[in-house]
Amino acid sequence: PLQMAGRAFLAGPYKGAPLSLAVLTPATAGPFDLGTVVVRVALFVDRRTAQIHAVSDPIPHVFGGALLDLRSAVLRTTRRQFSINPTNCTPLGTAGALRGGGSNPFDPAAFSSFAVSSPFQANGCDKLGFKPKLFLRLFGAMKRAKNPKLRAVFATRKGDANPSRVAVTLPRSLFLDQSNISRVCTRVQYDANDCSPNSRYGFARAFSPLLDKPLEGPVFLRSSDNELPDLVASLRGQVDIDLVGRIDSVNGRIRNTFDVVPDVPVSKFVLTMRGGNRGLLTNSRNQCPKKAKGKDNAAGKADASKKRKGKRQRAVARIKAHNGKKANQRPKLRTACGKKGKRKGGSRR
16 A cells, blocks of 8 residues: 655635635655545534534545555644634544445445544643623613613633523613514524514624634524524624524513533624614613702712612623533623713804
């Protein structure tokens, strides 16, 4: 047997996959040079878990008029920081299928399929920290029965374990607007990228050190097997990810739970739910407390200030990492109360 070494390159989209490998192997044996064998490998990325599914083109059985009897193939990645370990140390594995053989090597339909697998398990996950931060802020309409805009920013530290589950319960001052929740995209429409603009309720962006640019896209309400529709962030870019949130209520408060978060590093995730007449959220009461009376009474002003602070709304966040650590929080729901907008075009009358 002869050993022939080649090179593998990361390439662009191929056969419906967002990325691919181009494997180039010079077919040289002694004085014989048959050229270069090129095999493309499509790299599909699961839109829910980010798991990679690699599918190679058939390896030539005859090349340059010579019959190839392949005994083994080795692909070794040597570029630094090309891949990273997971932050989940439970037993994992690489599984797949090899197709070949058969009675007729020239007929792919006659090939047999052989299942293969290789175990893998990382270690040291318990040593990884986990201290993410969640920030919530309302914009726009603050009065009762109006629809404000909500922005949620989820930030992580470099080197920490990746989040696996995030559940956020909103304050009692925010309800779902029942008049707008009926605008839902079906799962068939979503898979066909044919959701109506009326089923779009926001926008999301995810920043990862693994990608050149952030993933971004609209946020839809999508039909679900649960009582309420799912909130789905359709993140698109170098790869496509569907971040699915389950909506329900707990103790009279709205809760959104992302049960499956891929084990990949994300430095920041920004979710913006639009407000206005087509907003999904509505105020159950005025978000801005009334100003205290008696401006000349310093004690009264101090008491009123404490009272306003005491009424500040807080959400409840239950966050779990892939290494099992938890980071539960009660972030404040910040508003623009008491802040004057910038004047344009000079003074107002």
